[in-house]
Amino acid sequence: MNFEKARLIDPNIMTYMDEYAILLKFKSDNTRLNKLVHDMLHIDPARAETCVALAAFWERKDERKALTYAEKSLRVDDRHITGYIMKGNLHLSSNRPDLAVTDFRAAQELRADLRSYQGLVRAYLALSKCKDALFTAREAMKVMHQSAKALKLVGDVHAISSSGREKARKFYESAIRLEPGFLGAALALADLHIAEGRNKEAVLLLERYLRQWADDSLHIKLAQVFAATNLLSDALSHYQAALRINPYNEAAKKGLERLEKQMKGIDPDAPEDEDENEAEDDGDQDDAELLTRHRLHRIELYVPMGRSKGATAAVRKRDDAPKIDGEAPRPCPSLIPDLLSNIHDRLGFLDRVAFAAVFASSCDDDDLFKPHAPWLVFPRNTPETVELFSIADRLGATVPAPAPALRDHLVVGSSRGWLATADARGQIYLDNPATGEQHELPHIATTGVFLPSAKYHHFSLVMEPFLTIRYGHGPPFDHCWVNTHTWDNSLMRTRFYRKVVLSSSSSSRRPGAYAAMLLWRRELGAPAFASSEDPVWRLARSPDGVEDAIHHDGQFYSVSYTGLVEAWERDAVSGAYTSTAVAPRLAVEEHKKEHGEPSCRKYLAAAPGGRLMVVIKYYPEQGRRSWAWSFKVHVLGDDGQWKETRDIGDLAVFVGMNNSLCVPTTGRPQIEAGCVYYTGDELGALEARKDSYLYSSSRDGSDQGAVGVYSLKDGTLKKMEALGKEQRSFYPPPAWITPSIP
Numbered sequence: 001m002n003f004e005k006a007r008l009i010d011p012n013i014m015t016y017m018d019e020y021a022i023l024l025k026f027k028s029d030n031t032r033l034n035k036l037v038h039d040m041l042h043i044d045p046a047r048a049e050t051c052v053a054l055a056a057f058w059e060r061k062d063e064r065k066a067l068t069y070a071e072k073s074l075r076v077d078d079r080h081i082t083g084y085i086m087k088g089n090l091h092l093s094s095n096r097p098d099l100a101v102t103d104f105r106a107a108q109e110l111r112a113d114l115r116s117y118q119g120l121v122r123a124y125l126a127l128s129k130c131k132d133a134l135f136t137a138r139e140a141m142k143v144m145h146q147s148a149k150a151l152k153l154v155g156d157v158h159a160i161s162s163s164g165r166e167k168a169r170k171f172y173e174s175a176i177r178l179e180p181g182f183l184g185a186a187l188a189l190a191d192l193h194i195a196e197g198r199n200k201e202a203v204l205l206l207e208r209y210l211r212q213w214a215d216d217s218l219h220i221k222l223a224q225v226f227a228a229t230n231l232l233s234d235a236l237s238h239y240q241a242a243l244r245i246n247p248y249n250e251a252a253k254k255g256l257e258r259l260e261k262q263m264k265g266i267d268p269d270a271p272e273d274e275d276e277n278e279a280e281d282d283g284d285q286d287d288a289e290l291l292t293r294h295r296l297h298r299i300e301l302y303v304p305m306g307r308s309k310g311a312t313a314a315v316r317k318r319d320d321a322p323k324i325d326g327e328a329p330r331p332c333p334s335l336i337p338d339l340l341s342n343i344h345d346r347l348g349f350l351d352r353v354a355f356a357a358v359f360a361s362s363c364d365d366d367d368l369f370k371p372h373a374p375w376l377v378f379p380r381n382t383p384e385t386v387e388l389f390s391i392a393d394r395l396g397a398t399v400p401a402p403a404p405a406l407r408d409h410l411v412v413g414s415s416r417g418w419l420a421t422a423d424a425r426g427q428i429y430l431d432n433p434a435t436g437e438q439h440e441l442p443h444i445a446t447t448g449v450f451l452p453s454a455k456y457h458h459f460s461l462v463m464e465p466f467l468t469i470r471y472g473h474g475p476p477f478d479h480c481w482v483n484t485h486t487w488d489n490s491l492m493r494t495r496f497y498r499k500v501v502l503s504s505s506s507s508s509r510r511p512g513a514y515a516a517m518l519l520w521r522r523e524l525g526a527p528a529f530a531s532s533e534d535p536v537w538r539l540a541r542s543p544d545g546v547e548d549a550i551h552h553d554g555q556f557y558s559v560s561y562t563g564l565v566e567a568w569e570r571d572a573v574s575g576a577y578t579s580t581a582v583a584p585r586l587a588v589e590e591h592k593k594e595h596g597e598p599s600c601r602k603y604l605a606a607a608p609g610g611r612l613m614v615v616i617k618y619y620p621e622q623g624r625r626s627w628a629w630s631f632k633v634h635v636l637g638d639d640g641q642w643k644e645t646r647d648i649g650d651l652a653v654f655v656g657m658n659n660s661l662c663v664p665t666t667g668r669p670q671i672e673a674g675c676v677y678y679t680g681d682e683l684g685a686l687e688a689r690k691d692s693y694l695y696s697s698s699r700d701g702s703d704q705g706a707v708g709v710y711s712l713k714d715g716t717l718k719k720m721e722a723l724g725k726e727q728r729s730f731y732p733p734p735a736w737i738t739p740s741i742p
Helices: 003-009 017-026 030-043 048-058 063-076 081-093 097-110 114-126 130-143 148-158 162-178 183-195 199-210 216-228 232-245 250-263 274-282 284-297 309-320 337-346 349-362 463-471 489-495 683-689
Strands: 300-302 375-379 385-390 395-400 410-415 418-422 428-431 438-440 450-452 458-461 485-488 497-502 515-520 528-531 546-552 555-560 565-570 577-581 600-606 612-618 630-636 642-645 651-655 661-664 675-679 707-711 735-737
Touching: 003 017, 003 450, 017 030, 017 048, 017 081, 030 048, 048 063, 048 081, 063 081, 081 097, 081 114, 097 114, 114 130, 114 148, 130 148, 148 162, 148 183, 162 183, 183 199, 183 216, 199 216, 216 232, 216 250, 232 250, 410 489, 410 497, 410 735, 418 497, 418 735, 458 489, 485 489, 489 497, 497 546, 515 546, 515 555, 546 600, 555 600, 600 651, 600 661, 612 651, 630 675, 675 735
Parallel strands: 651 675
Antiparallel strands: 300 395, 375 385, 375 735, 385 395, 410 418, 418 428, 428 438, 450 458, 458 485, 497 515, 515 528, 546 555, 555 565, 565 577, 600 612, 612 630, 630 642, 651 661, 675 707
């Protein structure tokens, strides 16, 4: 039974939770560590376990504060072994091995613990007391008979000197024979091979283990070997593999930084010039602007098939024009906002983004450089790139897909320039494809009900606590799922996520600021909320289940599967979200399809004046083409009642995986008024179709199941002419985005 399962069974459990905190710190899983410490403080802030957990929390941020909490744990309970272990490790990291010896001996007197032996050996070696270290390691081997870790400890002492390496090798090999899956011994043996110049043997050993265990530490060690032998591309691939397994791995991040310097021909160990750094600090803002502009100038433009010769010639003429040196210094005049906005509006497709990238940071108005219309984000044939397509300009651009946020990930949300993407390991990212900026949202495991396996190959959903939160009471539940379910990780994105809704603060200029609402498929229903101030997913009560949501006027609004529109508010003390109905329940004409599935999907939107509307997408009747959708719009009137309408004035509505948008069409001739522009968001169904001929490359370069236009006035469905005849892949499905520079 793992720690998270124990916490689910008993949410108030404190025993061994400090050990869990140390494990999370070791894995650099700061999100879970934050949540664990937060919960322990609420349960009992005076417990020794809480103090040790706080020490683990502060260890990498403030060692002095961490040491204070470790000492406090021992004042609370002077027989708390983990407190002595934590204190000893802190003394070691602060270069006080003499004090660490005292701490580890105190732990050992209470109980013979392998960690106290390991700490003592490290402390003695730091004090150059090799005989004491060897005596301690041998004592551990005697006390812990048949322990591979104790054998490795003896090997570690012998490996310190060149004369003892042969003995060290024998101990490491004995540890591996005793416990073949002990990666610590394999890594130590690889280090020994490297120290003796046997890099090939080290690589063969590590690759043999990688075939059985996909572990980030193995990838890091291989990357270090390749970097040391100047095989930089191989080193890069292994550092990236380590980060895919554990995105929090600090060693992999630091290794990548060193590798980047090596690839640029810079000595990674060379000290940096302080004066130069100060000068660079003064120009950080300008450099960021220049780099963004330089990146955008490297974007590959293309013209869709079917464009006029004049348009093609205009693009060719622009390509032949003298190129702007993105690295050269340039003047940045102070212009009034109205003039900047006027210039911005007269520019073309990519030039608008480049212009905004240069001037946005000097403007106080976040809405100064509004894009003219939503763009589409398409997957490309390779995971390294994505396509941005402007329907207003009928132009597309291929841009690099930053790792990891856009590499083989599914888009599960979009709001004002930011995409929310999900991988198969329960991690959700925020990414701005125009600038390459990205941030992590909390891991799905922070909900406390989705429990990943050790290697993230499977996820278990513990239904009882989930349903208790959703319905606001304990069992029995009127629900189709009541027991714990386990699924393969490949199903997480397509079978569980409905959408991630982002607040406007997610596009603010404060780096990493966000507030997000996570929606699930119909069977789950209860939403979850997270923010940069409270980085865990908190489930909220919703008996009706949330089908769609938007962030409007500083609040999250949602529409339920039963047609109830609600506003959500966060309690400042508890952090819990609660909802209040803001309109009468919308009566939706609905029938059940085969297998009891609903016949429609609802989207919530807000018109420019703030009026709420619900867009309903009806699935085709049996026997019709699978993508023959139809749409209806219901608007909340001044009398507080819902009214169906086919006339939405000069507006066009954009729905799909994005925060639904109402866009005025005045001055935008390429966008038709009174139409619903949609993208496919039935991830499970779209995945099932991805290998079919109709889906992968239709004859006219379009797929109306993935993207299309519906006219509310005449009830016709048509393909999007602006896309031309360019052949595209429609899986993962495209998504609407309004590119912006934060």
